[in-house]
Amino acid sequence: MTITWRRVVEDDFPLLLEWLAEPLVKRWWNHETTAEAVEHDFGASARGQEPNQDWLALLDDDPFGLIQRSAFADYPEFRDPLARITEVPTGAMSLDYFVAASTLRGQGLGVRMISSMVTRTWVDHPGAPCIIVPVAAGNRRSWRALEKAGFTRVAEGDLEPDNPIDPPLHVVYRLDRFSTST
Template identity: 80%
Template sequence: MTITWRRVRPDDFPLIRGWLTEPQVRRWWNHETTPEAVERDFGASARDEEPNQDWLALLDGTPFGLVQRSVFDDYPEYRDPLSLIVEVPPGAMSLDYFVADPGQRGQGLGARMIVSMLEKTWAEHPLAPCVIVPVAAGNRRSWRALEKAGLRRVAEGDLEPDNPIDPPLHVVYRIDRGETDA
């Protein structure tokens, strides 16, 4: 079973919209799911009009998850609050991700997806010194996947939660270029 990647395209928006309505994805991603909202949130990236990148994760050619990848320097509104908790070096990158199908969760696929994207990130961004991922403290599945993928917890602190029902406490994970992956 091989994981490959494809950039999100506008014709993927109905698929992503469906994924965003899945209860576990909806819980942690907290996106609006109207066609207009999905276009608003993913369109600029799909058209290369925004610096972040949205990637479909494919398992043997079938989409199963999504990863958003960005450089913190391109988004000071996220970098600056995080910098109050942990050092964010120039060029540091971040990932946000989900496995869409509940039947594919709990089997290590999320960690494999993260490792695969880390390998892709190191190859495509040779100056990136590290990947830093803040996660809502209550999202234990997410931070466990990061740990299995080789990231280490480096900090905890308050950040604006993606979902307003969550408290602000986040755990922050990091992996540096050259560290051993899972």
């Protein structure tokens, strides 16, 4: 089974709405689950009006997950607090992700999804020296997937959590372009 990618388009919003309401996704992504909120959060990217990119992960042409990919340079409000914890080189990229269906979790699909997007990122962004991913320290599944995909924990520190119920402690993972891990 091969993972392929397709950019999110407005016709995908009902699917995203369903996925964002799934309990584990809702817990860690903490998005509002109304049609208006999904339009607000994903519309500009779907129309190419925002620098971040939202990608549907497809397994044999069936969508199963989402990755948001962005350059830290485009979002100083995220880069600057992170730079107080760890070095954020010029050109560094970041990912945020989830496997939507609970029935597909725990099978290594998240690791494969992350690894596939890493490979695509190196091709799409030849100047990117690394990918840095801060994760809420309590989201063990997420940071374990990064480790299995070849990322290394490089820092820990306080960042604004996505979900206000979480403490600010984050673990920060990094994969350098010329790492032999992936």
